[in-house]
Amino acid sequence: INARPRQISGGQKQRVAIARALAMEPEVLLFDEPTKGVDVGAKAEIFKLINEIAKQGNCVLYASCENSEILSITDRTYVMFDGRIMAELKTAETCEDEIMHYAVGGTEAFVAS
Numbered sequence: 001i002n003a004r005p006r007q008i009s010g011g012q013k014q015r016v017a018i019a020r021a022l023a024m025e026p027e028v029l030l031f032d033e034p035t036k037g038v039d040v041g042a043k044a045e046i047f048k049l050i051n052e053i054a055k056q057g058n059c060v061l062y063a064s065c066e067n068s069e070i071l072s073i074t075d076r077t078y079v080m081f082d083g084r085i086m087a088e089l090k091t092a093e094t095c096e097d098e099i100m101h102y103a104v105g106g107t108e109a110f111v112a113s
Helices: 010-023 040-055 067-073 096-103
Strands: 028-032 059-063 076-081 084-090
Touching: 010 040, 040 059, 040 067, 059 067, 067 096, 076 096, 084 096
Parallel strands: 028 059
Antiparallel strands: 076 084
16 A cells, blocks of 8 residues: 555556546446556456446446457447447457457458358
């Protein structure tokens, strides 16, 4: 608790940032690349915390360029290209290839190969 920010790891910094946000008791939380630069253990802890936040009835928006993260933590996926939403996907029914199809501007329906 007495450590200076430069003395703690990236994962610890992320957890501090999340704790500060939660102290305000928000109903909606936006996570923008929350696991960037953190180790695998810290990622798992952050994912667990985000899941707990969502289970408590809070709205969680999760932005990431890591498709594997999107697929592991979300219920619904919105894919954007050039500032526009290209697709709304049920995460359980999609895959990285479909996400990439729309992320690079695909407009026709995705067909798995």
